[in-house]
Amino acid sequence: MSVEMAELQKKNGIPPIQFGEEVTGAETLLRCLILEQVEYIFGYPGGAVLPIYDSLYGSYFKHILTRHEQGAIHAADGYARATGKPGVCIATSGPGATNLVTGIATAQMDSVPLVCITGNVAQSLIGTDAFQEANITGITIPITKHSYFVRDIRDLPRMVKEAFHIATTGRPGPVLIDIPKDVANAKAPFTYPDQVEIRGYRASLVPSDEEVQEFVEAVSEAKRPVILAGGGIIAAQAEKELRDFAEKTRIPVINTFMGLGGFPGTHELSLAMPGMHGNYTANQALLNADCVIGLGARFDDRITMGRTKEFAPKARIVHVDIDPAELGKNVETAVTVAGDVKSTLAKAIPLAKACDSEAWISQLKEWREQYPYKYKKDGDVLKPQAVIELLYNSTDGEAIVTTDVGQHQMWTAQYYKFKHPRSFISSGGLGTMGFGFPAAIGAQIAHPDRTVISVVGDGGFQMTNQELAIVSQYNIPVKVAIVNNQCLGMVRQWQELFYDNRYSQIDLTCSPDFVKLAEAYGVKGLRASTPEEAEAVWAEALAHDGPVVVDFRVAQEENVYPMVASGNTLDQMELGDD
Amino acid sequence: MQRHTISVLVNDQPGVLTRVATLFGQRGFNIDSITVGGTEEQGLSRMIITTGGDDRQINQLMKQLHKLIDVISVTNLSENPFVSRELALIKVTASPSQLAELNGIVEPFRAAIVDVGPSSLIVQVTGDTEKIDALLVLLQSYGVIELTRTGSVAMARSIVPATAAATV
Structure with a gap:
């Protein structure tokens, strides 16, 4: 063990680890986690992980007992997104493991570093359809970055070391370690490898000088350039480099949904979010640009609308991504750099010069002023967009905000101007309802002193609202803002627009009384139905030193605009009614 | 659709065939034939896979294959005499x-x-x-x-x- 590690352990009150001591697989696992500087574990016990939970008993770890394994993995995910550190969760075999599946897929789609530990039945029972047996490594092959089934306790330390390395390097992602019960119970002298060696695995990609030179040249001649900055900026911690690069080259910045916060939404060069529910200016910028510079973005179909030939029709596309498979995957590119976006930009900044883009910038500014996000205020009716504006104004854009999936998610992305990376936490790729609330718990645990708001719909909240038990138990002061329109709003919107108002299975009017539900868990519950009430109630919520659920009763028939309908291109944008 | 013969060098780990085969399905490719066997180096296996697709699709497939941790290298043999x-x-x-x-x-x-x-x-x-x-x-x-x-x-x-x- 390194000297620094030993000092760190001493400082944090972590017990010194005896190497060479004969310990069980379960104890081996926990010692490995200590050496990986894991502090929080989100999990749920069960038969196959009894040895692990026995070792956890009285240990240094802070274990958060969620009320469902899905809550555990989303909380670990929120923790990881809020910190950049890997999230760790534990579940038992069979149903415990399969309950992680949605969370694993969520993390994989958004490139979130997770280490998921599952128990399995003893190897003597593997393959016999034993009680609570599931082939979780097989089930999760398409949705993990990698996975391990531990056959021998002597492999466990190497596998844990590799799992953390793989989860956190390159393009991050979830790694699963499946430990059969006999391995957890077996004994071996404790060791931990100093280094990881995985043949053929490229942990980081620093671009060559030639590649960077080509990148800079491709960009510098542009007169109507625009940067499309994705979640890769946040994963690479490249926000400063992005800002320096954009300011020096005078290139406006569009943030993808996953990239929100990677560039300050309040910056004069910020064009906010593009795509299906993006704003007019960002989409016009893509339509009219002569050069689109994708930085850690993957040109997904909510931006290209799946019409990749018609996407950015006047532009050469320059693409930087740490994942070589993303280059040329969705759109035709002129110049590509397979590399870490932080080191690419750091190398590019000294070489870059200002583009001749001032006319373009003032055109964009004009559009921005002419076509802001807008909605119609309606007297005493509480509009959902007004709720998000209230959240933004009351926190000056400094809160960590998680969302669920649907209309409220889009309104949050539109009306909350994120200034900092890791402030906006949402399931962008998979679009997982039920993600937002447990993710907020993980984020709040990582940042106990920051305001953490979980914006949820009345639909998605009910998928994981059992985790109210843990915000109560551990006094985690998450502020839950339910944008309650008493229906599945995004589905309703599509049924209104594309299915002739045939509202099929969207009615949620018989949801529980969310104030009482909160109170049943010992959590403060509040309700607001008018803009005035909303302001008062929200102030009370923010002032409350503990978790709060606020039930914002909003207008039901509100649609998210702008909108580019499925199958259309970005120039066919509906701006909504005034 | 052109036919391609792809050589994939992999760690001889349990499940590696499943990972490779699953990736083909996941990315919408069909495996026309696949052979797996030992190599000049102990601990490594080589898979020879024949599949169809245009150049862009095959390029994408090869990159995705290379992202699998147990895959060490991927070569499109069809691009040269073989x-x-x-x-x-x-x-x-x-x-x-x-x-x-x-x-x-x-x-x-x-x-x-x-x-x-x-x-x-x-x-x-x-x-x-x-x-x-x-x-x-x-x-x-x-x-x-x-x-x-x-x-x-x-x-x-x-x-x-x-x-x-x-x-x-």
Whole structure:
């Protein structure tokens, strides 16, 4: 063990680890986690992980007992997104493991570093359809970055070391370690490898000088350039480099949904979010640009609308991504750099010069002023967009905000101007309802002193609202803002627009009384139905030193605009009614 | 749609075949044939996979394959001259009296009759896919009762400098 590690352990009150001591697989696992500087574990016990939970008993770890394994993995995910550190969760075999599946897929789609530990039945029972047996490594092959089934306790330390390395390097992602019960119970002298060696695995990609030179040249001649900055900026911690690069080259910045916060939404060069529910200016910028510079973005179909030939029709596309498979995957590119976006930009900044883009910038500014996000205020009716504006104004854009999936998610992305990376936490790729609330718990645990708001719909909240038990138990002061329109709003919107108002299975009017539900868990519950009430109630919520659920009763028939309908291109944008 | 022969060098770990096969399905590719076996280095296996797709699709597939942790390298053999061999066993309806006639058919293909029964016999043939297909056409007139093929094993020809092969 390194000297620094030993000092760190001493400082944090972590017990010194005896190497060479004969310990069980379960104890081996926990010692490995200590050496990986894991502090929080989100999990749920069960038969196959009894040895692990026995070792956890009285240990240094802070274990958060969620009320469902899905809550555990989303909380670990929120923790990881809020910190950049890997999230760790534990579940038992069979149903415990399969309950992680949605969370694993969520993390994989958004490139979130997770280490998921599952128990399995003893190897003597593997393959016999034993009680609570599931082939979780097989089930999760398409949705993990990698996975391990531990056959021998002597492999466990190497596998844990590799799992953390793989989860956190390159393009991050979830790694699963499946430990059969006999391995957890077996004994071996404790060791931990100093280094990881995985043949053929490229942990980081620093671009060559030639590649960077080509990148800079491709960009510098542009007169109507625009940067499309994705979640890769946040994963690479490249926000400063992005800002320096954009300011020096005078290139406006569009943030993808996953990239929100990677560039300050309040910056004069910020064009906010593009795509299906993006704003007019960002989409016009893509339509009219002569050069689109994708930085850690993957040109997904909510931006290209799946019409990749018609996407950015006047532009050469320059693409930087740490994942070589993303280059040329969705759109035709002129110049590509397979590399870490932080080191690419750091190398590019000294070489870059200002583009001749001032006319373009003032055109964009004009559009921005002419076509802001807008909605119609309606007297005493509480509009959902007004709720998000209230959240933004009351926190000056400094809160960590998680969302669920649907209309409220889009309104949050539109009306909350994120200034900092890791402030906006949402399931962008998979679009997982039920993600937002447990993710907020993980984020709040990582940042106990920051305001953490979980914006949820009345639909998605009910998928994981059992985790109210843990915000109560551990006094985690998450502020839950339910944008309650008493229906599945995004589905309703599509049924209104594309299915002739045939509202099929969207009615949620018989949801529980969310104030009482909160109170049943010992959590403060509040309700607001008018803009005035909303302001008062929200102030009370923010002032409350503990978790709060606020039930914002909003207008039901509100649609998210702008909108580019499925199958259309970005120039066919509906701006909504005034 | 062009056919491609891809050589994938992998760690000989449990589940590696599943990972590779799953990736093909996940990304919408069909595996026409696949062979797996040992290599010059202990602990590594080589998979030879034939599949179809245009250049862009195959390029994407190769990059995705390379992202699998247990995959060490991926080479598209079809981009340069390569040697490809397949073995097939073909059970043909024939009586022992037809042996000489059938020998006359299989010999030009350097194939051999490796089993003779009262009403059928087995032809063993090695070669590239086209050669085996050609022999099959000839044998079909006798009646093919059963056919089993190994899929291709393949290797880049030595005259090609190693650096010229497209490797991800």
